[in-house]
Amino acid sequence: MAMVEVLERLGFEVEFRAAQTCCAQPAFNSGYHTEARAVARHFLDVFSDAETIVVPSGSCTSMITHHFEELFAGDAKQLERVRTIAPRVYEFSRFLVDVAEAGDLGARFPHKVTYHDSCHALRDLQLKAPPRALLSKVKDLELIEMETAEECCGFGGTFSVKFAGISGAMARTKMDSIVKTGASYVVSLDSSCLMQLRGALSRAGHKIETIHLAEVLASRD
């Protein structure tokens, strides 16, 4: 809802299509292309006539913009649809910075925060600067960079349960570096990373909260 608020504040008309479900990444990343294709086709059906599609997740965005083509390789008709829809898909912070050219959104968040680069946002979508630029405009917010901002939180979809021990150990390493900053919030573009980090922080008894960038930007006095 925070993303909707921010977009509306900027004067965009926001629509939520209730028929939407998933970008198909879980099946794709596990190697089940047939199943992934079925779900991806549903995505294309739902969003085919949308003007712009803003996604509050680096991971889902990357699935659509980076992997849909591979998924439909050999299916000229669907490929054509992917090629017309994918360029209209934006990750939230990318949309704000590049399309909306948003500067100060009038947000105020009087806390120390640290920022976690989610892997797909960082490496597939090259989103190092945009979220930081947006955070720098938030009133009374202090951004403290952690040492391992670019390291994976260990979520990785089914990896987090198939290899729970390794995933948990990765989360704790990340957590240690978050705790070291003294921040009271950790911000990211991906809810899945935040869920992983929140789980680890909570288990270890830390009071640090996790929060999506959109929620920070929607905060006011």
Add this chain to the structure above:
Amino acid sequence: MSAPEPAIRKTLADANLQLAIYNNTGRFKENRRKAVAPEKLPEYQKLRSQAAAVKRHTLDFLDVYLMQLEAAVTANGGKIVWASTGQEAADFILNLAKERGHNLIVKSKSMTSEEIHLNERLIEHELEAVETDLGEYILQLAGQRPFHIVAPAIHLTRDDVADLFTEKLGIERDTVIENQAMTARRVLREKFMAAGIGITGANFLIADSGAVVIVENEGNARLTHSAPKIHIAIAGIEKLIPRMRDLGVFLDLLGRSASGQPLTSYTSIVSGPRREGELDGPEEFYVVLLDSGRTKVLADSQKRESLQCIRCGACLNTCPVYRKIGGHNYPWVYSGPIGKIITPQFQGREKDPWLPFASSLCGACAEVCPVKIDIPGILLQLRREHSESPQGSEERTMFRRWAWLMRRPRIYSFAAKIGLGFLGRKPNSWLKRVPWPANRGPLVAWLAERDFPAPPPKSFRDLWKERRR
């Protein structure tokens, strides 16, 4: 085989080991980062593209370049030995040692020889094969395989080494690293002088000049290939590059990617045995070219790029999974991201089907790979092959149900509501234990390691509906 869970758990629980892995790989990682930073090496990305292009081209025309290599090596007075399996490679070396009557063999670091378990074979036949790289020497004494493809003994501390030397060499316990190195040096010097055969690996093979390139930091490889009467270099066929003039790009990248060094301390370019009038060098020179699964990978156009690897180890140092589980929990001598993609391809996917799945697909490996191997992409390919095989049928059923649900938004949102309802609705409270209806499967695994965040009091769909009213 499924993942070696007890062994992984043991590694994760060993605080000293965790620290050793994390700190040592962290140092390499940081040194690499600095060495290739734009201020230091502005042409880094260009070098990567060039190196990847050269490797890709070589692999596309590998047969041609291999023939060229053979002609050049022969013209220089050396000999190429084709080995389609590790067994063949080892047999050649064994027979040569027997024929020439050499019982002592010195070796410099070579992952290819580790791959074919050469030492074990030699020792079986009562030949003495001595590792001369300090790390490898330590591991040989300890009876372990390399923990890391570049720095084989990074998991051992100076205390571990001190204990080992006392036990195996009968010397007084000494924890000073320099003294330990001197001890090894003393032992190894004698071996160098007495050995009849020196076996090295090869970082690069150069087709146009018939040369073998070996990079190292200790000088032991240099002695290995020059002191004994016979030098045998053993290398996978993918180590080839076309021309001597292509070498520069790779040397610029290899040391930096491995440890942040602009250039390793020693770079040997060996092209043949001692010539008339030369004072030193071996009398005989052999290059053993190993296939052992490589042509199979070569034939697969989608995963062929796996063979571009120059074994710099950067992907290991940056991999958050390797940095937790270390090298010995991987099923083969090649560990880390590169091990994850080549083990199934060289040894068969069925043997360790879990391997490509033990990754969060974070992509850090591809980011640092100097020859731009798309490791996450290849992992996805391997996962796909698994899912399409009979081994994937059970999970397919699950995904089929999931896909069914994902195309039925009404049922999906209803199911989500019920599911979340079970997980408890108290805001700001976290799920720490498994609730009764879900006490199986993924949730248990999740909760073994972390809490499950409480869902928000109202779903987005509900909020959206209220808002539009």
